[in-house]
Amino acid sequence: MSTITTPETPGAAPLSTENPAATHTDQANQATAMHALEARYGASWHAPLPAWNATLDSLLAHRSVRNYTNQPLPAGTLETLIAAAQSASTSSNLQTWSVIAIEDPERKARLSKLAADQSQIREAPLFLVWLADLNRLEAAAQRTGASAEGLHYLETLFVGVIDAALAAQNAVVALESLGMSSVYIGAIRNQPEQVAAELGLPPRVLPVFGLCVGYADESRPAQVKPRLPQPVVLHREQYDAPSQQDGIAQYDDVMGAFQNAQGLSAAGWTSRSLARWRSRESLHGRDRLRDALQALGFELR
Numbered sequence: 001m002s003t004i005t006t007p008e009t010p011g012a013a014p015l016s017t018e019n020p021a022a023t024h025t026d027q028a029n030q031a032t033a034m035h036a037l038e039a040r041y042g043a044s045w046h047a048p049l050p051a052w053n054a055t056l057d058s059l060l061a062h063r064s065v066r067n068y069t070n071q072p073l074p075a076g077t078l079e080t081l082i083a084a085a086q087s088a089s090t091s092s093n094l095q096t097w098s099v100i101a102i103e104d105p106e107r108k109a110r111l112s113k114l115a116a117d118q119s120q121i122r123e124a125p126l127f128l129v130w131l132a133d134l135n136r137l138e139a140a141a142q143r144t145g146a147s148a149e150g151l152h153y154l155e156t157l158f159v160g161v162i163d164a165a166l167a168a169q170n171a172v173v174a175l176e177s178l179g180m181s182s183v184y185i186g187a188i189r190n191q192p193e194q195v196a197a198e199l200g201l202p203p204r205v206l207p208v209f210g211l212c213v214g215y216a217d218e219s220r221p222a223q224v225k226p227r228l229p230q231p232v233v234l235h236r237e238q239y240d241a242p243s244q245q246d247g248i249a250q251y252d253d254v255m256g257a258f259q260n261a262q263g264l265s266a267a268g269w270t271s272r273s274l275a276r277w278r279s280r281e282s283l284h285g286r287d288r289l290r291d292a293l294q295a296l297g298f299e300l301r
């Protein structure tokens with residue numbers, strides 16, 4: 001039986017969508033949920049609806065925002081976001097990540113230059129740079145005379161990058177729940193050594209991505225961007241490559257229409273995505289990430 005809870009009462013007993021006594025409010029909430037799911041896929045939703053709540057509303061409404069007002073963030077926002085970030089799971093509780101909060105307009109401008117001159121870095125009141133941080137535990141090893149040979153393996157860098165990503169995404173969920181918006185900045189890896197110098201990073205600390213945080217300028221609105229149909233990404237029991245073709249073709253149409261509505265050329269998803277991998281140059285400097293990592297002290301054994 002499909003059920004739904006009201007966004008106003010998360011955790012309340014699920015409401016039956018098949019219950020003849022369902023109220024107008026239940027129906028309105030179901031309509032809200034359906035609308036959110038259909039916006040997320042740019043297609044109609046056919047699976048039964050489970051219980052629904054404000055968390056799902058907020059997750060489904062995510063959109064990256066690249067235009068911000070100059071409204072400052074309320075006092076304590078940064079600390080609240082970091083508490084949410086630190087609440088994410090972390091491999092073996094190693095907590096191999098750090099974050100640098102940048103509000104100084106001049107530093108944001110310099111970082112923007114290093115990250116493909118993206119104006120949103122200058123515009124957002126807060127720019128967070130999330131770091132895979134192997135230095136903290138290395139310093140602890142040095143203090144205590146312990147061996148830290150494991151530090152030098154690719155696996156350990158993976159741990160730091162994964163930890164940083166999970167923490168950052170918790171912050172994104174938190175800030176969106178507070179009515180703020182953000183956009184990740186992978187271009188912070190275009191010139192990692194220069195970013196490391198700007199931020200005074202010690203060895204074995206990698207800038208993984210940036211995150212612009214602020215209030216969306218709704219005079220220049222961003223829309224929810226549809227995602228691949230679920231059968232393309234959701235495999236049951238074993239990976240199923242052949243059956244993905246139909247879903248991808250369908251998504252190319254959905255994204256073509258979305259891009260059209262945005263005033264962009266309706267290239268579709270496949271060709272736009274493949275353009276990112278067309279050549280070494282299309283990696284915008286990140287083709288030399290291995291060299292940059294070695295310069296930052298990662299041996300990558």
Ligand SMILES: Cc1cc2nc3c(=O)[nH]c(=O)nc-3n(C[C@H](O)[C@H](O)[C@H](O)COP(=O)(O)O)c2cc1C
Binds near residue numbers: 062063186187
């Ligand atoms: C790790 C990561 C790096 C990204 N880097 C950039 C970036 O440098 N500039 C940018 O404008 N958007 C960047 N994005 C945002 C993506 O383009 C965006 O999430 C994607 O197009 C989906 O759109 P949505 O977030 O609005 O749903 C990045 C996203 C992620 C997860």
